Amino acid sequence: MSTNKEQQAFGSLSPAVMRASTVVFDSLDDFVQRKKRQPDGFSYGVTGTPTARLLERRIAELEGGQHCVIAPSGAAALMTAVMGFVRGGDHMLVSAACYGTLKTFAEKWLARMNVDVELYQPAIGAEIEALIKPNTRMICMESPGTVTMEMQDIPAIARVARKHGVLTMLDNTWASPLGFKPLEHGVDFSIEAATKFFSGHSDVLMGSIAMNSHAHYDVLRETQSILGQQVSPEDCFLVLRGMETLALRVHAQGESTLEVARFLEQHALVERVMYPPLESDPGHAIWERDFKTNGCLFSLILKPGPERAFHAFFDSLQHFVIGASWGGVHSLAAYYPAALQANRPFPATDQPVVRLSIGLEGADALQADLAQALAAYGKALSSN
Ligand SMILES: Cc1ncc(COP(=O)(O)O)c(C=O)c1O
Incomplete structure (x- = not known):
């Protein structure tokens, strides 16, 4: 009977997929x-x-x-x-x-x-x-x-x-x-x-x-x-x-993430950015002491607004797609309603949280996307 010895002897640069x-x-x-x-x-x-x-x-x-x-x-x-x-x-x-x-x-x-x-x-x-x-x-x-x-x-x-x-x-x-x-x-x-x-x-x-x-x-x-x-x-x-390509992606996504987070931190409609690489984050000192990379994931709290303002924000996004998970080359946005935090022991906030995973689209395009989505959020707030 033939075995996988032939496969093992074949000098492919890529790993063999061995099923069994x-x-x-x-x-x-x-x-x-x-x-x-x-x-x-x-x-x-x-x-x-x-x-x-x-x-x-x-x-x-x-x-x-x-x-x-x-x-x-x-x-x-x-x-x-x-x-x-x-x-x-x-x-x-x-x-x-x-x-x-x-x-x-x-x-x-x-x-x-x-x-x-x-x-x-x-x-x-x-x-x-x-x-x-x-x-x-x-x-x-x-x-x-x-x-x-x-x-x-x-x-x-x-x-x-x-x-x-x-x-x-x-x-x-x-x-x-x-x-x-x-x-x-x-x-x-x-x-x-x-x-x-x-x-x-x-x-x-x-x-x-x-x-x-x-x-x-x-x-x-x-x-x-x-x-x-x-x-x-x-x-x-x-x-x-x-x-x-892990090292390349982690580095490139991390650079973009820091840029996007800094941009959001300055935005009038953003109350708080939760991201340890930022000097303003309560975990920054530990991050600086122990960690070597920026990660590609962070969260933000917007100025309080009604549910429909969050719909306006998310539905306006062009580059970010709405979805769970993170760490991939495509940027993602996820929504965590206030109740999720309220039910948690030691809650970090009583506000809804927006979580962003930054991919490889480039920081400029992502910032522009967030700027226009925040404008839609602001418009929904002022039509209150
Ligand atoms: C921090 C963290 N750990 C573990 C998991 C679970 O991974 P998986 O979706 O592969 O089960 C996730 C998924 O979102 C996660 O964000």
Whole structure:
């Protein structure tokens, strides 16, 4: 029977897309000894493919880590990291500004499984020590926080967690490892929604968990496989291709983002820009100390206005398209009504939030687009 040996021998510059549910062996002895003979331990597609392993190695390298496990989405990566280690009876601390799906998972599913879930104020820093209990198992962080962009003092929290034997995970999607390397700051698990910057083209969902500990890797490899969190090799190929241009995109999008944010900060109809690279942002000092890139995502609060003024703003946009997600080459605008914040513990605002993801269209064109959309917003305000 022909095998993929021909494929492996073919010297293509691009990675091979290797599909498999079934993995075959030349002899029963090879099958019985598979774990010893194949360091990657392939025996069935659910544990991954060589294409997936290649992507995992690339991500681990970029994160400055020893190991990586990929999952079918950023959300799946967050849940896999939690499910690998958190059990009924444990206490788990979650930043109030973490990605909403993680909070929902913690509060709806884990809490029902007898996990004591506690949301903490993102700016807590080393004072998180006061919240640690004998059964605290994991601290879940994200910096800057989802939508409201609060910076966290990650090294301080990681130090306290290590001292108490508590695991830490950080959703590092905003910075990417080019901007911040969580593992170098004492965090146990660096999580990326590869859906965003890594893939870069809004056409694939993926997540990754990078780490240094081999023991943690064994747990997460098993968790990934037991939960059936397998990733298609075609999707791995797309993320591998995206990563070839990651540094260029992160740099170019970051430059444009800072320009657009500075422009908005000066605009009469903008009350507040939530973006740590701006000197005016409360998280600026931590961002400047720890981060190397600007990110491409920020939020703003407009001068208060009725719902129809927000419709006028969004519907006037030409370059920005209205849609969830971020980190791709096309600029996106998303709307978060005031109620979402009001229902949050430690809310950052009681106003509606507009979130912008800056792509590669060029800062001038994007500023002009925002200027005319703000003019429409202003017109709707004055016709009140
Ligand atoms: C910060 C952050 N983390 C995780 C996720 C989840 O990623 P995915 O959409 O791939 O599940 C998102 C998605 O918007 C996100 O913004």
